[in-house]
Amino acid sequence: xxxxxxxxxxxxxxxxxxxxxxxxxxxxxxxxxxxxxxxxxxxxxxxxxxxxxxxxxxxxxxxxxxxxxxxxxxxxxxxxxxxxxxxxxxxxxxxxxxxxxxxxxxxxxxxxxxxxxxxxxxxxxxxxxxxxxxxxxxxxxxxxxxxxxxxxxxxxxxxxxxxxxxxxxxxxxxxxxxxxxxxxxxxxxxxxxxxxxxxxxxxxxxxxxxxxxxxxxxxxxxxxxxxxxxxxxxxxxxxxxxxxxxxxxxxxxxxxxxxxxxxxxxxxxxxxxxxxxxxxxxxxxxxxxxxxxxxxxxxxxxxxxxxxxxxxxxxxxxxxxxxxxxxxxxxxxxxxxxxxxxxxxxxxxxxxxxxxxxxxxxxxxxxxxxxxxxxxxxxxxxxxxxxxxxxxxxxxxxxxxxxxxxxxxxxxxxxxxxxxxxxxxxxxxxxxxxxxxxxxxxxxxxxxxxxxx
Numbered sequence: 001x002x003x004x005x006x007x008x009x010x011x012x013x014x015x016x017x018x019x020x021x022x023x024x025x026x027x028x029x030x031x032x033x034x035x036x037x038x039x040x041x042x043x044x045x046x047x048x049x050x051x052x053x054x055x056x057x058x059x060x061x062x063x064x065x066x067x068x069x070x071x072x073x074x075x076x077x078x079x080x081x082x083x084x085x086x087x088x089x090x091x092x093x094x095x096x097x098x099x100x101x102x103x104x105x106x107x108x109x110x111x112x113x114x115x116x117x118x119x120x121x122x123x124x125x126x127x128x129x130x131x132x133x134x135x136x137x138x139x140x141x142x143x144x145x146x147x148x149x150x151x152x153x154x155x156x157x158x159x160x161x162x163x164x165x166x167x168x169x170x171x172x173x174x175x176x177x178x179x180x181x182x183x184x185x186x187x188x189x190x191x192x193x194x195x196x197x198x199x200x201x202x203x204x205x206x207x208x209x210x211x212x213x214x215x216x217x218x219x220x221x222x223x224x225x226x227x228x229x230x231x232x233x234x235x236x237x238x239x240x241x242x243x244x245x246x247x248x249x250x251x252x253x254x255x256x257x258x259x260x261x262x263x264x265x266x267x268x269x270x271x272x273x274x275x276x277x278x279x280x281x282x283x284x285x286x287x288x289x290x291x292x293x294x295x296x297x298x299x300x301x302x303x304x305x306x307x308x309x310x311x312x313x314x315x316x317x318x319x320x321x322x323x324x325x326x327x328x329x330x331x332x333x334x335x336x337x338x339x340x341x342x343x344x345x346x347x348x349x350x351x352x353x354x355x356x357x358x359x360x361x362x363x364x365x366x367x368x369x370x371x372x373x374x375x376x377x378x379x380x381x382x383x384x385x386x387x388x389x390x391x392x393x394x395x396x397x398x399x400x401x402x403x404x405x406x407x408x409x410x411x412x413x414x415x416x417x418x419x420x421x422x423x424x425x426x427x428x429x430x431x432x433x434x435x436x437x438x439x440x441x442x443x444x445x446x447x448x449x450x451x452x453x
Contacts, residue, residue, distance in 0.1 A: 028405030053174035212428025216381030235275030312435025319419030368437035393421035
């Protein structure tokens with residue numbers, strides 16, 4: 001029997017938690033369809049960096065980095081989207097980068113802009129449209145120097161020199177960025193593919209996969225329901241945000257919106273982690289009569305630390321090609337996928353370094369540690385004990401993907417969860433899967449950091 005000697009109160013609590021979780025998750029997945037995909041912004045940022053780096057790219061390498069004119073590529077992408085759905089900046093970029101403005105009526109465009117500086121630009125573009133020889137003094141556009149790509153487009157449109165802003169050193173910096181953006185994922189995919197083939201060959205040769213001994217806490221499935229549905233969802237995702245958001249709003253009245261947003265994410269994650277980790281603490285204490293930090297209840301197996309780290313790195317490298325392959329397949333099957341994690345857009349457009357640091361700590365330290373404890377430290381071993389290792393890895397990966405509440409990202413997250421589960425069991429170390437998860441989030445974070453212009 002799955003549920004042995006379960007009290008009625010515990011069973012009722014579990015059922016209530018499941019019902020609430022169902023409604024919370026189905027609403028979260030539906031809401032994710034209304035969130036835009038960050039891939040559009042990522043692609044545009046990459047093209048902007050490519051355009052700003054043109055003068056520093058060696059001639060013999062240009063064909064590898066600049067296949068088509070970046071400004072044309074940006075314009076084509078923006079034209080494919082309804083004008084009303086674009087941000088004010090993208091509306092301007094679309095107008096400025098258009099070869100022909102015959103269909104643009106500037107007098108009616110002012111209403112689409114709240115930013116007074118952008119309204120001023122519309123007036124200048126109208127003058128240019130009425131008189132093609134109109135080229136005002138470049139000093140007029142000094143207020144746009146902070147947005148170097150936009151300033152560069154204006155220099156092309158109004159025929160003035162932008163070398164004081166797009167300097168050679170800045171262009172070289174942009175070239176190094178585009179080099180890293182293109183080469184880091186490529187090298188990761190190549191190394192990961194070689195490692196995958198090597199592991200596959202070894203497995204076929206030995207006719208078995210070397211699983212390490214997996215130790216699970218003596219928990220029942222109803223304990224998993226209470227942990228995931230009750231602790232993670234009801235208390236963590238529904239109740240905790242009420243406290244964390246109120247706390248940050250109370251102390252963030254005089255700080256920037258970017259910093260306030262990052263504090264909400266940082267403390268939101270801390271508050272969300274407290275209830276399920278509290279349940280884990282209680283479950284361990286009820287099983288052992290005490291809770292001692294010295295005891296490795298979840299099989300972290302830190303030592304030897306070098307081996308645990310190497311296993312985590314190998315797991316990360318091995319899974320990258322598979323996750324990216326699934327992402328490519330999804331992109332080819334479904335155009336304009338929505339549902340990107342809103343955190344990605346926040347990181348991409350953030351310019352406050354303290355805010356960036358808080359987001360970095362949240363995504364690369366707090367999230368991997370907390371999620372691995374729940375999904376690979378508790379859920380995976382318990383499921384493996386009752387249903388076998390393959391089922392344990394598969395179900396825990398599915399719940400992990402589902403918990404991120406992003407319908408568009410579920411397939412790649414499911415594959416990532418499979419990889420994290422395999423690493424956890426193949427290495428016999430939860431710390432290895434934490435390292436792997438941290439590296440995955442860290443690479444995503446690094447890519448978004450590099451894309452900032």
